[in-house]
Amino acid sequence: MAEAATPRRSRLTPEREAELYEAVLDLLREVGYDALTMDAVAARTRSSKATLYRQWGGKAELVVKAIRHGHPTRIEEIDTGTLRGDLHALVTQEDDCTMQRNAALMRGVAMALHHNPDLLQAFREQLVEPELAEFRRMLQRAVDRGEIRADCPALDFLLPMMVGAFVTKTLLDDQPPTRTFLTSYIDAVVLPALGAPPS
Amino acid sequence: MAEAATPRRSRLTPEREAELYEAVLDLLREVGYDALTMDAVAARTRSSKATLYRQWGGKAELVVKAIRHGHPTRIEEIDTGTLRGDLHALVTQEDDCTMQRNAALMRGVAMALHHNPDLLQAFREQLVEPELAEFRRMLQRAVDRGEIRADCPALDFLLPMMVGAFVTKTLLDDQPPTRTFLTSYIDAVVLPALGAPPS
Known part of the structure; x- marks a missing residue:
């Protein structure tokens, strides 16, 4: 101190x-x-x-x-024993107020990515890729448990599948997604696409 | 003339x-x-x-x-007889060059949506909602043919499911999605989420 x-x-x-x-x-x-x-x-x-x-x-x-500090998605700390539990935990780490507070900030940064190649590179290397690697480990555990097949084609599309849930509402309603919306999306789209058990 | x-x-x-x-x-x-x-x-x-x-x-x-004029997604003209055929036709209407040419334009407009409420409203009412209505008609035909169930939960998430495929590559690679990427996404994510036959 x-x-x-x-x-x-x-x-x-x-x-x-x-x-x-x-x-x-x-x-x-x-x-x-x-x-x-x-x-x-x-x-x-x-x-x-x-x-x-x-x-x-x-x-x-x-x-x-x-x-990264202000948006501490600690994927590596999540391990509930089921894929559904893990994905729900993933999208409910932030409460709706924090999500709201961060939405404008993230939108501003997303816009800046395109005329700042160094920002885009740092964003990919230090934020997106580490989180995606943790996310892949979460899914590998589901494969190991027999919840999803190792050759499931949706495993190649994790990022677009999740990004849509986060950006669509922000883009069209000028509102960040709520936790209710995100968990419903997990159940309706992500788990079925991965061929995982619904509950 | x-x-x-x-x-x-x-x-x-x-x-x-x-x-x-x-x-x-x-x-x-x-x-x-x-x-x-x-x-x-x-x-x-x-x-x-x-x-x-x-x-x-x-x-x-x-x-x-x-x-809308420059981006003539004529969903209403698509009717191939299968959901997979329809969705593939939907995402391959534009060739990769046109997609590339429009990507920067669409990104600029997406950014402007947030400080121009009248633009956001016109964008929703005159572009997103009419196309979504046509998209829903396409899916209703698949329901009518028995390809997907009328109560399939993914039907409530058509927009986020598709938006992710279009924006993720644009956001992170500064490149619009290719038609190959989009058709693979349809097969790997959208059809399985809708519980539709893979081919």
Whole structure:
């Protein structure tokens, strides 16, 4: 805890890191990705730009790490014993209020992906791919338990199958999906597509 | 054809209308929705702003009509006799080049939806809902033929199920989906979720 007050040159304490990420998320909500500057992060967090660059390499990496911190989908901690239980746990980790709060932020970042190749790369490598790898492990356990077949073709389409559930309502109703909507989608679409037992 | 050269006050010929829509789509690709003005459309198409407003009511309606014109998913013309045939026909109406050409345009419009409530409303009412209604008729035929059950829960999630296939690759690879990807998704996810015969 003493470290938090006097951050060392080479490493930040988890508390100080969390504080920085919160500040980055606040700034993202306030001004969006394009207008967010490392100067503003440094000023808001009373840190030097040199520290920020040394620790994160650049704005894209810092923003993606902050999102990952603020959006802690801990897929690796989920293991309920059934695929249905795991998938329900996955989509109900965040309550509806948090989902609402993060929706505008994620939409802003999604838009910024397309004119910021470094952000797109960091987003894929540090957010999408690690989560997809954990998601695949969850499904492998279902294969091992005999709930789904190892050669099920839907296993190649996990991402599009899930992304639609998250973005459609956001796009057309300007509302994030509710947990009720997401669990119904799991039961009606994802489990049948995977050929998994409905309950 | 003579009408095309001298458009009447009260109504435009189909040729003149098509010409206007093409000009709107070109402008959308060039400057995006937010920067597109009725003045620019009027100048580009040598028409009066009064005509544009009288004919379309406003920018949002004009843009949505232009998109619908440029993206002629004629769901109502598809009737192959099987659900799989219909869905494959649906996602292969556009060739990969057209899909590529329209992807950036659609992404720009999707972004603009969120700070333009009138655009969101026109997009829903004049584009999404009519196409969804046609899509539902396609599925009703499959129900009538006994290919899918009338109470299949996935029928309530047609839109998110399809949207994921279209946006995920665009979002993460900055590439529109190919027809091969879309037909594979239909076979691996949509038909099994609907409990429809695989072929």
